Amino acid sequence: MVDLITLTALEASSYYNHLGGDRYESTVHAQGAWNPHEQHMAPVAGLMVQALEQFQHRDDMRLARINFDILGLIPAGEFSLKTTLLRPGKTIELLQTELLAQGRPAVRATAWRLQKNDTTAIEFYEDEPLGSLEDSVPWDGMGRWPGGFIQTLEGRSLPEHRAGHGRAWLHSPYTMLDGGEHASALVRLIGLVDSANGVAARMEPEPGGWMYPNVDLSIHLYRDPVGEWLGLATHVTIGSDGIGLTSSVLHDVNGPFGRSEQILTVRPIPHAQ
Incomplete structure (x- = not known):
């Protein structure tokens, strides 16, 4: 990890540099944990x-639903995004964007974009509200994880937070792109x-333990979010077959403004060679 971190990278205030057009470059702040x-x-x-x-x-x-399929390791460095309209429509559209790196697609996302209508007369939410910010x-539980991205996070937890049953708030002061605008x-x-x-x-990411990366991320949004803090009421389930x-x-x-699901592949952490 150290060889990827230069003084310039550490001074970056964004996760990505825009190289022009559809081309981008990740900074150390986008670095993964695994x-x-x-x-x-x-x-x-x-x-x-x-x-x-x-x-x-x-x-x-x-945007109402976004489904990301992670097609393999997402390489650090330069990449491009290719966005297309798969299904045009007056009230319903299906979009797709692909992250292309090192000659292959690394992540593919499809998104339903739906027409907005005034439904305030019947607005209602069944999801239980998370405890307030x-x-x-203050909570530093994310510090157990390595990688540049995790180091950018500010965390806060609620009294009922525990392993497998997360109740936490997260915030990042970093911009998505260079240029300073949020x-x-x-x-x-x-x-x-x-x-x-x-x-x-549920398990610590330590040698001799278990790894459990997700191969997808599916997000459903029943209203537009606001602000800069994300609250997570999270449950982790692990089956008997990996x-x-x-x-x-x-x-x-x-x-509450939506839900997310992440399917996990659970396996022993490989021993260092």
């Missing part, structure tokens, strides 16, 4: 959502969601 030469899926998701959000933008529609306390609340908060798998980890699931209700400072 391998030093890969990107963490959390900022990747945020950047891909920004591409989806801006593609042929329509004020009368918004004001009721939380992205939309949707991009900022989706850029933290993949952290859920580490917030409520497959697990991290499930979260997503919150902003106003309450």
